Amino acid sequence: MDIVYLNDLRIDTIIGIYDWERRIKQTVCLDLEMATNVAKAAASDNIEDALDYKAIAKRLINFVSNSEFLLVETLAEQAAQIILTEFGVSWLRLKVDKQGAIRGAQGVGIIIERRQPEPEMTSHP
Numbered sequence: 001m002d003i004v005y006l007n008d009l010r011i012d013t014i015i016g017i018y019d020w021e022r023r024i025k026q027t028v029c030l031d032l033e034m035a036t037n038v039a040k041a042a043a044s045d046n047i048e049d050a051l052d053y054k055a056i057a058k059r060l061i062n063f064v065s066n067s068e069f070l071l072v073e074t075l076a077e078q079a080a081q082i083i084l085t086e087f088g089v090s091w092l093r094l095k096v097d098k099q100g101a102i103r104g105a106q107g108v109g110i111i112i113e114r115r116q117p118e119p120e121m122t123s124h125p
């Protein structure tokens, strides 16, 4: 398994449970690792054969900057589902870091791992 990654993608968004957090934008910082196989792209040298990290970054920026979640959990889950379904990624690890949300901490947040659901087994009589 190979990995395409995207680190320190900073996006301003409305996020948080407190009243003051609903009135301003805060910066969330995303680190993303995605399973892939780079063999085809390495052989062809063609972006069409690659998992395009620029396309994924643009999609995440569009989604997150227009969202208004209360919890980082919800933001992470929905962003992960977009990557799995729209880009056909089989497995990913996503860190969502809320910069400066807690005094004394550089960041707080969550890390999730998600994969494509297993295909359902059909029973044959």
Ligand SMILES: Nc1nc2c(c(=O)[nH]1)N=C([C@H](O)[C@@H](O)CO)CN2
Pocket: 015, 016, 017, 018, 021, 070, 071, 072, 073, 098, 101, 102
């Ligand atoms: N597990 C979580 N804990 C907290 C969250 C969150 O999104 N997930 N959010 C907050 C507040 O919005 C906080 O970031 C403001 O400082 C507190 N705990």
